[in-house]
Amino acid sequence: MRLIRKPQLSEIESIIKIWLDGNMQAHSFIPSDYWLNHEGYMRGILPVSEVYIYESEKGIVGFVGLEGDYIAGLFVDKFHQSSGIGTKLIEFVKQSHSTLTLAVYEKNGKALQFYLRHHFIVSEERIDPNTNEKELLMKWDRTLSR
Numbered sequence: 001m002r003l004i005r006k007p008q009l010s011e012i013e014s015i016i017k018i019w020l021d022g023n024m025q026a027h028s029f030i031p032s033d034y035w036l037n038h039e040g041y042m043r044g045i046l047p048v049s050e051v052y053i054y055e056s057e058k059g060i061v062g063f064v065g066l067e068g069d070y071i072a073g074l075f076v077d078k079f080h081q082s083s084g085i086g087t088k089l090i091e092f093v094k095q096s097h098s099t100l101t102l103a104v105y106e107k108n109g110k111a112l113q114f115y116l117r118h119h120f121i122v123s124e125e126r127i128d129p130n131t132n133e134k135e136l137l138m139k140w141d142r143t144l145s146r
Helices: 009-026 032-036 039-048 085-095 109-117
Strands: 003-005 050-056 059-067 070-076 099-105 121-127 134-141
Touching (some): 003 085, 009 050, 009 059, 009 070, 059 085, 070 085
Parallel strands (some): 070 099
Antiparallel strands (some): 059 070
């Protein structure tokens, strides 16, 4: 069983664990307190957000969250990274959108390369006022990636 679907309320804690672990791993340049302090916010926002999980035999191993055409986050459990799950999630959301945008920290080279491979282009650079880190705004457009 491998499928992408909307989560049930009872699965929010599994999603938050993947989110927190993923942020701690990918963003070692940001103090861990920053992510820990956002855990409560995530508990409140996830149940009312557009989220799709990737479920395997081992349970939930990844998810993508959207705010309209904006990818608010794409996370894969550290034990399942580089196995195609992120690609499946990004291709899934591309099916229902003609454009997508996201923000990625410049220092998160692995994620930046992932999005570049999936035909996202850097459209703007800015400093995230919450972390003081350089962020790259990226965009994918169906008409440009054929």
